[in-house]
Amino acid sequence: MNHDETRSKLHIRAAGVTDAAELARLSAQLGYPCEPAAMRQRLERLTARADHAVFVASIDAGALLAGWVHVGAGLWLESGECAEILGLVVDTAARRGGVGRRLIGAAEQWSRAAGFERIVVRSNAVRPEAHAFYPSLEYTLEKTQRVYGKVFRP
Numbered sequence: 001m002n003h004d005e006t007r008s009k010l011h012i013r014a015a016g017v018t019d020a021a022e023l024a025r026l027s028a029q030l031g032y033p034c035e036p037a038a039m040r041q042r043l044e045r046l047t048a049r050a051d052h053a054v055f056v057a058s059i060d061a062g063a064l065l066a067g068w069v070h071v072g073a074g075l076w077l078e079s080g081e082c083a084e085i086l087g088l089v090v091d092t093a094a095r096r097g098g099v100g101r102r103l104i105g106a107a108e109q110w111s112r113a114a115g116f117e118r119i120v121v122r123s124n125a126v127r128p129e130a131h132a133f134y135p136s137l138e139y140t141l142e143k144t145q146r147v148y149g150k151v152f153r154p
């Protein structure tokens, strides 16, 4: 299927808990394997919140999803609030067909409707396609950072 065909058959909608298995499948492509049951629990919690949204893309009403995006409200003591893209993945089989652009469009639309004037996204340095993708959608690089974590001892 060429890009124009993909674009014309693309549907974007809010995610529901019945999408859990597909979201989990795509999450693995993002590098975060996840059991469908765990994904379902997360979705139930997120879809109950007004300050988060998850959108999914399907092509031609197919059973497989082509991608998902998670957007939410961020609030920082030092810099105030803005919308933040918290996750985005397009199925490897559907990339470069405009799916990512449409998902970001849905996330931006939600953010504007929620009253945000700005949107940010943190993207792992090891994702070269993401670092071509965001600038093509008029996102500008603001800074680079390192992420530290700690597992608590029992």
Ligand SMILES: CC(C)(COP(=O)(O)OP(=O)(O)OC[C@H]1O[C@@H](n2cnc3c(N)ncnc32)[C@H](O)[C@@H]1OP(=O)(O)O)[C@@H](O)C(=O)NCCC(=O)NCCS
Residues within 6 Å of the ligand: 029, 030, 087, 088, 089, 090, 091, 094, 095, 096, 097, 098, 099, 100, 101, 102, 121, 122, 123, 124, 127, 128, 129, 130, 132, 133, 134, 136, 137
């Ligand atoms: C990044 C990602 C979401 C892009 O999704 P996509 O559906 O392939 O992107 P689109 O087809 O909407 O591309 C829009 C524009 O971005 C740019 N772009 C996207 N992928 C690119 C790539 N691999 N190389 C160069 N430019 C690219 C192009 O300018 C493209 O427009 P064009 O096809 O008309 O030239 C997808 O590659 C992906 O899921 N990657 C793995 C996960 C990831 O990096 N997620 C982001 C985490 S923050």
